[in-house]
Each structure stands twice: as C-alpha cells, then as structure tokens.
Amino acid sequence: MNSIFTPVRLGRTTLPNRLVMAPMTRSRAAFDGTPGELAAEYYAQRAGVGLIVTEGTQPSDDGQGYLTTPGIYTPAHVAGWRKITSAVHDKGGHIFIQLMHAGRMSHPDNTPHHRQSVAPSAIAPGTGMFTAIGMQDIPTPRPLTTEEVRQTVADFRHAARSAIEAGADGVEIHGANAYLVQQFFAPSANTRTDQYGGSIENRARFAVEVAAAIAEEIGADRTSIRLSPGTTIWGIDEGAEGPDLYRYLIAELDKLGLAYVHIMHQGSEPLLADIRKLWHKSLILNRPGRPRDQIGADVASGLVDLEAYGQMVLANPDFAVRLKANAAMNEADHNTYFGGTARGYIDYPALSA
Incomplete structure (x- = not known):
C-alpha cells in the first residue's frame, strides 16, 4: 500500500502519489458543451489524487454522443475549462482532459447539429441511447470518407491545443470503451477497404495518427491514450487478431514517447x-x-x-486521505451519476466535514 503514496514522474509533471481519478461521464455540461457551473468545485474537491483524468470531452460537433457532455473546441469551452483547471491547480492538483469522439455511439438528437453520426463503417451498434425524449435506438452511422478521417485527426489536434490553452496539464485520447478509436480496431465495426481498414496496421492507423498529431501539437510528454483491450460492449468484437493488434499498437505508440498509456483492464x-x-x-x-x-x-x-479508480473517487472527494487513514468510504449513489445538479456531484462529505 505504501508504494502508491510515493511520487512519480508523468511526462513533464511530478505527481505526489500514484492514484488516478478515472474518467467518468457526468452529463452536467450546458447544451453548447460548456462545462457546468459546478464542475470546477467537483474536480477541485478531488485534487488530492495524483492525477485527475476528466470526463470524456468531445473534440467536435460530430464527436458528441451523449446529452450535455462537455466539449473543448470553441472559445466558450476553453473559458469554461480554464475555471476548472485553475481550481484544480489552486488545490495543488494535476488534470488531463480526456478527448472522446463517440463515433457511432451517438444519436442525432444529442448533438448540436443533429446530423447522422459518423464511424469507420455503416454498421449500427445494436443498442439504445438516452435522449431528451427518452431511450431511442442508435441509428446506423455514416461512414467517414478517407478525407474526413484525416479531418477528424485534425479535430483531435485542435482540441488538444484548446485543452492546453484552457490550462490542462495534458490530454488523454479515449481509445477505449467502444468509441470511435476502438471502432477502427474492431472488424465488427470496421469493414473499410482504404488504408484505415483490413490489416492490423491499417486498423491501428487512426489511433497512431491521432496520437502523433497531438504529440506534435502539444508535446508527447503531455499526450496519452486510454485503451480497453478485449472490450466486447455495444457490438465491438476485435476478433482473434485483437491481442496482436494491441501489441502492434503499443509498440508504435512507444516510438512516440507519450506520457502514459492507461489500460481499462477486464x-x-x-x-x-x-x-x-x-x-x-x-x-x-x-x-x-x-x-x-x-x-x-x-x-x-x-x-x-x-492505478486508476472511478466510483470510489466519485463518492469520496478525499479518496487519498481516506485510503491512507484506512477510513470508511462513502458509497456512490448510482441514481445521480448522470445529469442533475449538486446532489451526488459535489455534496459527498469529506472526513473533515
């Protein structure tokens, strides 16, 4: 246990401990993607972990999947995130903004432009999504053209630059949990015949290009990626070649010298x-x-x-303190995970409360 409370160098930042707040969607942003008014307090309360990785944050209108998730590609978004990063830094914390393009895991009713979602191929995930009028089936996405794939890489680059302008210590590319990057990995979601489909090298190409573009834009030591090898949710099946794809991908990412790789492991x-x-x-x-x-x-x-933790950090703003003191932990309220106001967001008590 004691080793987790030792400092560690992460990219250009030295963290006071080895605890990470895992990214968790909270759906409390404004409809234009500007972070909500309570977000600065929410993240600052949890600044005692070594690193905060924020909720998934879309890099473009096309990237949004769920209702009221934040963006990081407009001046309003940057201004909103600057309040959050300043609050975290004032508490001595460190924060990476996670860049998440949902790809086919989206519904037109949830996006600013209300357009059909985009993905590697025109294959629906076969599940539903919550919208303002309740659960609806996710429609079949539109396949990205080769040029649009390149534009999506550019969107990630722009979002990363915007995150740094907003005061973030770095960014984490969301390459996990059945969203766009992982959709390129999986033959069940990617039947392309251009340079982004078919072979292991081609299916990994989008992830590598996004990582390389961001590293070039903001520095490799402020760039990272989250992966979830073997995830099978929402129609994702990486097939028998899945493990070899990740071995190839990790070796290619290693050449870039990124700050870290974050594995969601099951x-x-x-x-x-x-x-x-x-x-x-x-x-x-x-x-x-x-x-x-x-x-x-x-x-x-x-x-x-x-090591990264989600629900325990969500429910315990003083997670590191409780852990070190072997104190009891608050239980997370599942009914307040998504949407809402202060309840289940900034009102979990700390030990000193």
Missing part, C-alpha cells in the same frame, strides 16, 4: 504483461470493481506505475 493477463514489456513510459491500470484491499497491489508488484 481481459487477458498475458496481454497485459506483454503491454508492460512493450511500453517503456508510465503505465496506468484501471481494474473495474477492484476491492479496496487490493488497492496498490499492482503498483507494489511493479506491473504498473499508477
């Missing part, structure tokens, strides 16, 4: 061990549902450099 332990061998910078691991008595075990074993 899959193969041998693949995770291979990722550790192939990746020579910081590695963050998020094991959903990890029991409290296992916190710090992966850092202590040397498997990873940092």
Whole structure:
C-alpha cells in the first residue's frame, strides 16, 4: 500500500502519489458543451489524487454522443475549462482532459447539429441511447470518407491545443470503451477497404495518427491514450487478431514517447504483461470493481506505475486521505451519476466535514 503514496514522474509533471481519478461521464455540461457551473468545485474537491483524468470531452460537433457532455473546441469551452483547471491547480492538483469522439455511439438528437453520426463503417451498434425524449435506438452511422478521417485527426489536434490553452496539464485520447478509436480496431465495426481498414496496421492507423498529431501539437510528454483491450460492449468484437493488434499498437505508440498509456483492464493477463514489456513510459491500470484491499497491489508488484479508480473517487472527494487513514468510504449513489445538479456531484462529505 505504501508504494502508491510515493511520487512519480508523468511526462513533464511530478505527481505526489500514484492514484488516478478515472474518467467518468457526468452529463452536467450546458447544451453548447460548456462545462457546468459546478464542475470546477467537483474536480477541485478531488485534487488530492495524483492525477485527475476528466470526463470524456468531445473534440467536435460530430464527436458528441451523449446529452450535455462537455466539449473543448470553441472559445466558450476553453473559458469554461480554464475555471476548472485553475481550481484544480489552486488545490495543488494535476488534470488531463480526456478527448472522446463517440463515433457511432451517438444519436442525432444529442448533438448540436443533429446530423447522422459518423464511424469507420455503416454498421449500427445494436443498442439504445438516452435522449431528451427518452431511450431511442442508435441509428446506423455514416461512414467517414478517407478525407474526413484525416479531418477528424485534425479535430483531435485542435482540441488538444484548446485543452492546453484552457490550462490542462495534458490530454488523454479515449481509445477505449467502444468509441470511435476502438471502432477502427474492431472488424465488427470496421469493414473499410482504404488504408484505415483490413490489416492490423491499417486498423491501428487512426489511433497512431491521432496520437502523433497531438504529440506534435502539444508535446508527447503531455499526450496519452486510454485503451480497453478485449472490450466486447455495444457490438465491438476485435476478433482473434485483437491481442496482436494491441501489441502492434503499443509498440508504435512507444516510438512516440507519450506520457502514459492507461489500460481499462477486464481481459487477458498475458496481454497485459506483454503491454508492460512493450511500453517503456508510465503505465496506468484501471481494474473495474477492484476491492479496496487490493488497492496498490499492482503498483507494489511493479506491473504498473499508477492505478486508476472511478466510483470510489466519485463518492469520496478525499479518496487519498481516506485510503491512507484506512477510513470508511462513502458509497456512490448510482441514481445521480448522470445529469442533475449538486446532489451526488459535489455534496459527498469529506472526513473533515
């Protein structure tokens, strides 16, 4: 346990501990994508972890999937995020903004332009999505043209620059959980015949190009990516070649010298061990549902450099303090995860409250 409270260098930043707040959608932004008024307090309350990774933040109108998620591509977005990063920094914290393009995991009713969603191929995920009028089936997306794929890479680049202008310490590319980047990986979502489909190298190309563009724009030491090898939600199936795709991808990303790779792990332990061998910078691991008595075990074993936690940090703004003191933890209220106001957002009590 003690090793998780030791400092660690992450890119150009030294963190005071090895605890990470995992990205969690909260759906409390304004309809134009500007972060909500309570977001600065929400994130600042949790500045005691070594690193905050924000909720998924769309890099463009096309990138939005859910209702009232924040963006980081307009001046209003930048101004809104600057309040958040300043509040976190004032508390001595560090914050990376996660850049998330939902791809086909979207509904026209949820986006500013109300257009058909875009994806590698015209294949619907076969699930529903909550909209302002309730649950609706997600429509079949429109396949991106080759030129539009390149424009999407440029959108990520612009969003990364906007994040730095907003005061973020860096950005994390959302390459996990069945959203656009992972859609390119999966043959069940990608049947393209251009340079972004078919072979392992082609299906990994979009992720590598996004990472390279952002690293060129803001520095590799402020660029990172989150991956979820083996995820099978919402019609994603990476097939028998999936593990080899990730081995290839990690080796290519390693050449870029990014600040970290963040793995949401529910899959193969041998693949995770291979990722550790192939990746020579910081590695963050998020094991959903990890029991409290296992916190710090992966850092202590040397498997990873940092560990990420979601629900426990959501419900415990003083997560690091409680953990170090072996104090009781608040339970998360699932009914207030998405949307709403202060309840279940900034009103979880700290030990000193």
